[in-house]
Amino acid sequence: MLRPEITEFLSDFKARTHAIMFYDTVQNKRDLLYNHLKLGAEGNQGLAYVCSEQKPIEVQQEMEEFGIDVNSLRGRNRLAINNYDRIYIVDQRVDIPAIMRAFQDLSKKYVAMGLDGMRAAGEMSCFFKEGKFNELIDYENALHRKFSFPAEGICAYNIFDLVRYDKLGTIMPLVRAHDPVILAGPKGGLLLQPEKVEPGQIEAAMELQH
Numbered sequence: 001m002l003r004p005e006i007t008e009f010l011s012d013f014k015a016r017t018h019a020i021m022f023y024d025t026v027q028n029k030r031d032l033l034y035n036h037l038k039l040g041a042e043g044n045q046g047l048a049y050v051c052s053e054q055k056p057i058e059v060q061q062e063m064e065e066f067g068i069d070v071n072s073l074r075g076r077n078r079l080a081i082n083n084y085d086r087i088y089i090v091d092q093r094v095d096i097p098a099i100m101r102a103f104q105d106l107s108k109k110y111v112a113m114g115l116d117g118m119r120a121a122g123e124m125s126c127f128f129k130e131g132k133f134n135e136l137i138d139y140e141n142a143l144h145r146k147f148s149f150p151a152e153g154i155c156a157y158n159i160f161d162l163v164r165y166d167k168l169g170t171i172m173p174l175v176r177a178h179d180p181v182i183l184a185g186p187k188g189g190l191l192l193q194p195e196k197v198e199p200g201q202i203e204a205a206m207e208l209q210h
Contacts (some may be wrong), residue, residue, distance in 0.1 A: 002188075013039070016150070017152045017178055018150065020154070020155050023158060024158075032189070036121060037083050045118060046119055049080070049122075050087050079112070088122070094139065103120065110157065116150075117151055118153075120153035128161040128165045137174070157174065179193065179195055183205050
């Protein structure tokens with residue numbers, strides 16, 4: 001169950017917002033990201049989802065179960081679900097201009113269709129699995145805190161990827177590349193401004209064991 005402040009934020013997602021979410025369970029990830037996309041579907045936006053932890057067909061089925069009319073949206077070209085190796089890491093390469101161009105082109109296509117831009121969600125686990133840590137930071141910084149194209153997006157990070165790959169040190173650089181910071185963890189969800197996040201605060205809020 002999302003906290004009221006998170007629901008309010010998702011309902012009134014500011015144009016061109018580039019948010020980051022740290023989550024601890026698949027269920028918490030689904031609750032937040034699918035609510036984010038469902039609100040876009042109920043409005044007048046196109047949707048985009050990039051998978052890392054699950055296959056596109058699994059995400060599609062979960063969206064349907066969540067109440068998102070996937071078939072209708074796809075029939076009207078309002079939903080794109082892709083695996084990470086078609087967007088983020090293609091042929092083992094992270095081509096930042098190409099990634100940004102893919103999102104820009106899709107958002108502009110939605111606008112040309114008469115929609116109010118795009119709501120996007122991306123699972124970022126692939127960068128950890130593929131060992132593309134430096135490229136990840138470069139990519140997030142290249143997007144800036146506000147997108148240069150008509151979209152609102154959430155970059156979703158499994159906090160245990162950062163633990164597993166010994167990359168907790170990347171938390172603060174990632175936080176600084178986004179605005180706001182969303183925590184979907186044991187405390188039920190928190191919304192933070194990046195300038196106010198202190199070193200160690202994310203780990204404590206997510207109740208990581210040291």
